[in-house]
């Protein structure tokens with residue numbers, strides 16, 4: 232075999248190059264055997280490298296057929312190759328896109344500036360990654376995460392672009408769902424408290440920039456709980472949804488409406504005016520509109536429902552603190568409720584002061600029991616001969632700074648906060664212990680003690696058990712104990728309360744109806760209650776001498792008590808004339824300043 236070693240093969244196919252290289256190594260001086268060996272070796276090497284190349288190719292083919300869509304173009308963006316994932320994700324077959332440019336996939340959602348920026352980055356870094364909205368063959372638009380790499384030759388010239396992408400619509404949807412759940416109320420689709428706080432903070436910051444006044448409405452539906460309790464939560468939900476829609480449509484598009492929780496909504500009007508007075512005037516107009524929108528009749532599953540709301544309004548600007556603004560709106564809402572609901576109120580700083588005082592009182596009241604600040608006072612009750620036959624226990628709160636606080640001040644608060652239950656329990660137990668102590672003395676053993684009971688105590692399921700436990704613990708004669716309930720409260724009494732009263736009455740405990748005449752008891756109702764005594768309210772007694780109407784009422788009450796076989800006692804007797812008149816009408820029991828004011832235990836015992 233003659234070999235021309237001078238053949239130079241720097242160009243041509245890999246095969247030609249390999250052949251050239253081989254020829255150059257086959258030196259004429261080599262023996263036939265050496266040449267043969269060399270050839271054998273070269274062929275073996277070639278087989279090895281062929282196997283390697285085949286395996287690399289297989290890997291590349293696999294990689295190309297991945298889950299991600301892949302698209303290869305030339306330097307002019309003409310599509311050269313796509314994989315099957317590309318077809319699955321875009322709907323285009325390979326033969327439909329070969330020779331086209333990749334802009335065929337554009338949805339038009341990104342503007343030219345977006346693509347200009349992308350190409351600039353590609354030119355500079357040979358790499359770009361980002362989210363784009365593309366269009367499938369069927370016209371649907373979807374978001375994808377796209378990575379583009381430029382492929383370069385040895386001279387760093389771009390020869391190709393390779394784009395890989397994944398469809399991120401599901402991921403995006405999941406993210407949006409998470410966002411919705413975190414920031415929107417699922418029932419009304421309104422922003423929730425969290426989002427509102429964020430947006431309000433922004434509104435305040437904007438206000439600071441623009442020196443503009445905005446307004447915030449704190450809206451609470453009136454009697455929503457009753458609807459929920461009587462018609463069920465489905466109805467409650469329907470109402471909330473409808474209210475949300477009405478609120479949304481009674482304010483401007485860019486005003487915020489949010490559900491704050493339960494039956495509470497918030498509306499934020501931004502940038503109303505740079506003038507505080509004008510802003511206030513405008514806000515009140517919108518509030519009027521909102522109240523009207525809410526108060527139109529609702530049709531909930533064929534059931535006509537009338538709903539009203541109490542709206543608290545406050546004006547704010549950028550100088551305000553977010554929590555302070557909300558507190559003001561809440562206070563104003565509270566004021567609207569106090570004014571009889573179905574109305575709107577502008578925040579009033581005096582009211583704020585009152586509420587703060589009340590909050591302080593409440594905090595102190597929570598501590599009062601454990602700090603032993605409660606005292607029992609006793610007000611004597613006498614018969615027609617002015618002999619003491621009993622006393623009413625009246626609670627006093629000995630506050631270290633406030634002094635002696637009257638129950639008129641703290642009992643309503645105790646009822647509002649539920650503290651009345653432990654406090655009432657304390658009073659009842661202390662009264663029974665006093666009755667027990669009085670059993671030891673001749674002067675006091677006959678006394679009957681009247682204890683005021685709040686309806687909240689009576690309503691509690693444990694009330695009877697608690698009273699029984701106290702009776703057992705103190706070992707008193709139950710017939711020395713009288714429980715006073717106010718008329719208006721007994722009127723709300725359910726059959727359950729009547730059952731409890733009967734159970735206690737069977738033990739020997741007596742019941743009195745306090746402040747009688749101020750409520751609206753019907754005769755039928757009176758008869759159905761297990762009562763022993765009516766206590767004529769002191770407002771009638773106080774006027775009995777100079778007001779003929781009150782005299783008639785007192786006379787009628789006494790006659791009615793007699794007819795129903797009930798005892799009767801007049802409270803608030805302050806003068807001899809009053810007492811004489813009461814005696815004349817047939818009353819035989821009395822309580823009032825004429826005999827004594829409520830006294831501490833020591834003073835009371837001395838009086839006896």
Ligand code: C2E
Nearest residue numbers: 625626637638639642658683684685803804805823824829
């Ligand atoms: P009440 O049960 O009607 O008590 C009678 C109130 O009239 C007492 O006021 C008493 O001091 C006052 N009073 C008595 N005689 C006269 C009089 O001649 N003229 C005038 N102007 N007033 C007289 P107090 O002690 O301030 O109690 C107010 C209310 O607080 C009580 O009205 C009662 O409803 C409630 N209360 C007091 N102690 C308790 C308690 O331990 N538990 C509960 N649940 N309520 C209590």
Ligand code: MG
Nearest residue numbers: 623683715745
């Ligand atoms: Mg009383």
Ligand code: MG
Nearest residue numbers: 745746766802
């Ligand atoms: Mg009374």
